[in-house]
Amino acid sequence: MPDPIILRVLTEAGVAVEDQAVSIVAPGEAGYLGMLRNHAPLVTTLAAGRLSWRRGDGRRRSVRIGDGLMEIAHNRCTILTSRVEASTAEAPQ
Numbered sequence: 734m735p736d737p738i739i740l741r742v743l744t745e746a747g748v749a750v751e752d753q754a755v756s757i758v759a760p761g762e763a764g765y766l767g768m769l770r771n772h773a774p775l776v777t778t779l780a781a782g783r784l785s786w787r788r789g790d791g792r793r794r795s796v797r798i799g800d801g802l803m804e805i806a807h808n809r810c811t812i813l814t815s816r817v818e819a820s821t822a823e824a825p826q
Contacts, residue, residue: 737789738770738805742798742812749817750796754786757810759803766803774806779814 737753757768760782779802785795801814 736770736808738768738772738786739809740786740812741810742784742796742814742817744814744817749814752786752794753788754810755789757784757786759784759812760798768805768810770808772805772808774804776802776804779803779812784812 737755738757740750740752740754740757741748742750755770759766759768760780762778762780765782766777779798779800781799782797783795784798785793787793797818798812799815799817801812803810803812805811
């Protein structure tokens with residue numbers, strides 16, 4: 734498997750999520766954004782909603798986030814948000 738995307742979700746309290754992903758879907762203000770490895774550099778605002786990602790082993794994970802900002806560059810995705818709610822693990826598909 735090629736190098737994964739490093740995902741970090743930060744709140745005022747600190748690091749809420751730190752994981753590796755092969756794909757990420759985030760709630761943008763104009764609609765959901767999908768990201769794969771080697772995505773073009775991007776900084777954007779996020780709306781409250783469900784952030785989901787798929788790990789290299791096929792497992793899917795998700796959390797609900799508040800509004801915030803997201804930066805993706807060099808296979809690193811950093812999200813700054815006002816809140817993060819319970820994460821879920823889903824079976825591989």
